[in-house]
Amino acid sequence: MIKEIIVVEGKDDTVAIKRAVEAETIETGGSAINKDVLRRIRLAQQRRGVIVFTDPDHAGERIRKIIARDVPGCKHAFLTQEAATSRGDIGVENASVEAIRMALENVRTDYQSEEAQVSWDDLMEAGLIVHPQAAARRMTVGKQLGIGYCNGKQFFNRCRMFQISQEEFEAACRHLEEDEETK
Known part of the structure; x- marks a missing residue:
């Protein structure tokens, strides 16, 4: 089980993460991340730590920046666009179990x-x-x-x-x- 809580964009991402590893997630609900979600992420960071794992696209990068700005010290997992693309759709939900595990093994901490x-x-x-x-x-x-x-x-x-x-x-x-x- 991964100790940190993984922040993802949506339900399909949660399903993909749970296929690959035993972990809990917080879903941002897409790029319209609100104050309540940020409050939960802040609490998760204080109690267990957070790994931000968003899609390798513009919306995912926007979410990553908002979280990094408002919740310092988070860890970040990255997928390449090729690893997260299926039939023209880019997202964590499209990545293989192996790609997700590799991204989580190579997290970087935001200093x-x-x-x-x-x-x-x-x-x-x-x-x-x-x-x-x-x-x-x-x-x-x-x-x-x-x-x-x-x-x-x-x-x-x-x-x-x-x-x-x-x-x-x-x-x-x-x-x-x-x-x-x-x-």
Whole structure:
């Protein structure tokens, strides 16, 4: 049984989580997350801890940001878009049992720190921003780091929030370079 309570978007996500692991969930009811839900998430974080596990899309990212802002210290589980897509529909409910378990094994904790481990210049040098293939490169590096896909600014924020070390970042970038060499 997972000690933390997993925050998901809806009932279908709860069903998918419970197929993969023994856990309890809080459903946000979609992207219109209200104060009562945030209050329950805050209480869950204080008592047992929380893992935010939203869809890898715009709405899921919006929910993740709201929770991270209002309930600091949460853990975050990420699925790639490919692992969460079935017949054109993106969502946790579409992920395999194995993908859900892997995402939960690789959770990241939200740390608010003024000290950035990875700089904006590091992202530029790695071709993760201001590069013709920046989006694809961020997708690969985000998958390696376990922080998911997002735009450049959000990628930078996630590196800070999850305190990605320079070593972790460089190793993920080396993996990216190796992938490109084999293509």
